Amino acid sequence: MAGAIGTESGAMLAAPGRAAGLGGLGLGSVRAVLLPVALAVAALAAWQAVVVLGDIPPVILPSPVSTLRYIVEHWDILLTHAVPTTLESAIGFVLATLLGVLLAIVITYSSLAREALYPNLVFFQLIPKIALAPLFIIWLGIGMQSRVAFAVFIAFFPVVIATTAGFTSVDRGMLRLCRSLTASEWQIFTHVRFPAALPYIFSGMKVAITLAIIGVIIGEFITAQAGLGYLIIFATARADTEVSMAAIVVLCVCGLLLYGLVALGEIVANRIFSAEPA
């Protein structure tokens, strides 16, 4: 079996080493980072200037500096409230992802389930689900289970839709090849369907994590004894706008943190299941 047989000369030589342009940070990428940061800083500066020069009372609009000062001075209080919110969001997100992928598997493999379930799921997407939040308190009480359940409820839809799209995106020829090799459904799932669906699953998860946080915050707005949503409502009721603003900033940080974890997972998965050269 020695010796090569005729080659398509051009493509053969051109194929390796196409990494150019991916490596160093060019002028363009510096610009891409600098420009949005500069705009954000400018907006904050304008905000600060308006509050100071316009002599706006902190009850109406606290300045960025005073908000930051509050966060630095009372970080322990904020942290106490950030923990349950973040934890409940994370639990809700994980459950939503598991439920979403599970439902997608059912929809993919059972035509009965697909025909019965899928149109209803899509229809359900149209409902303003936030309106149902108070019912969850009635059904599940005022504990964290009602907030987590509500977070799951509003977060699992994008996972189902995206994952189903991923499972069914698999090339039919690839499936035929697997069948011709006597592959079991489980083998097709683990070797082909699941890896092919991963980018879809992650895009669904990224939407789900933000929705899960929204779900928990809404739950806390309605009834809670702790959490950033509770703090925002509580402080706003007492016209303590500075505290609300600080809580919102911390909430943003928590949201970014959770989103960052999902994005990190996506990077790891991409590295394993990438069409790009290793």
Next chain:
Amino acid sequence: MAAQSATRPRGPGVPQAMSGATAPATPLLRIAQVEKVYGGRQGPVRAVASASLEIGRGEFVSLLGPSGCGKSTLLMMIAGLETPTSGTIELDGSRVVRPRRDIGIIFQDATLLPWKTTLENVLFPIRILKLPLAPYRERARELLAMVGLSGFENHKPAQLSGGMRQRVAICRALIHDPAILLMDEPFSALDAITRDQMNEALSEIMDRTAKTVIFVTHSIREAAFLSDRVVVMGGRPSHVILDERMPFGRPRRLAIEETPEFGQVVRHLRLTIEQAHGTAPSGRSAGGE
């Protein structure tokens, strides 16, 4: 129809790879009165009507015909991916009723896993068949060397040209040493120049491996160049209308396509198809590439 089923080794001094336990006259593949009827909306459609065919070990047989003549359907039935409505298909002494481990298959698209390397893609059947990977890794490298892809083991499909991807698919189809190789218009998505190169390369690969091949195509020239036998399918409902041995020696180079002998064979095949169908399949372009 199955008149010419005797085994004829291809290429000088190529040993028969398959076990010779049975009499040499026994065909590897026996297709008997196979019919395929699909239940369509406007009544049943007969995709294949009573196809009978015998293919010997080591033979390279093309199924030639226009689109919709049932040649791909017949190939899928041989692969066990479709079930005949009636009739039987026997491979290596046992009936084909479902997909089996002793066939290798190549489609129009390479259908490689985009996130796997060339080597891993070639080893894919080994993983599915749960065979030990270690001994096949070396074989995969040898196969890749044979098709001219040494040094591309760790490339991903996106880094390969269409022709190279199809070569990987050929290696993947051969990795588990199947009794028969089924090729469903494997080069029809390639450009004309690459297609010519692939035809020559395939001819040489098959001379070396001495595999039995069934090659579905709608290109008359491709069928004539590659095959020991060309089986023309056509008519309504579709059946085998011609089963002809190609009078060219091996190894074959593209230059034989310039000979008057080759032109005559192509002309004969074209006329046969025209008579059965009214028009030639894919006209001059299919042959001219």
